[in-house]
Amino acid sequence: MIDNAVLQAIRDRRSIRKYDPAPLSAEQLDALVEAALAAPTARDRQLWHFSFVTDPAVIAAVSDAGLETLRKNGDQASLDRLAQRGGGLFYEAPLVVFLSFPDDGYRGLDCGIAAENLALAAQSMGLGSCIIAMARFAFDGDRGAELSRLVGFPEGHSFVIAVAVGAPATTKEAHPRHPEKVAFVGPRG
């Protein structure tokens, strides 16, 4: 069976929802920046922007605004699920990368690929990560414009996805694999 460091990182990555709040080193942050910027994009346009937020007060402000929107929307199921996982949107991670993009058809794909680059790079360094779409409740809410400025989205960009990263303070089972979701058309080897 073929095995190597990349396949191991892909296999072992989990969505981590509890972190050691200790800050990441400059070296770790540099490696994550490199991984983000190495992501492929449609027509190599590289329209994404990555806000690497390590200021706990800013991370908390985005989380609080998201929870506020959920309360306003009466989304008790989401609030209950988050309460079971510690209460906030970002699980006390010392780094949250916010990916923003202009209004463009490839925003989801380009940011999704970059988010997975970040998650796999984190895994390869012994760090955990969680891709977090629920942050949209912060940027879609009443304070969206103010928060977009706070995390430094460029003019004309809006939030797409966030990735929390930090030293994991928990473990998690792999999600179930479903080989029946794969079809071969033609010889298999």
Ligand SMILES: Cc1cc2nc3c(=O)[nH]c(=O)nc-3n(C[C@H](O)[C@H](O)[C@H](O)COP(=O)(O)O)c2cc1C
């Ligand atoms: C596009 C996307 C959005 C996600 N949003 C959230 C989120 O807002 N909060 C969260 O805790 N996990 C979120 N996740 C993590 C998924 O719940 C997780 O990937 C899934 O349960 C499989 O578990 P695994 O990542 O450990 O394999 C998201 C994952 C993806 C790909």
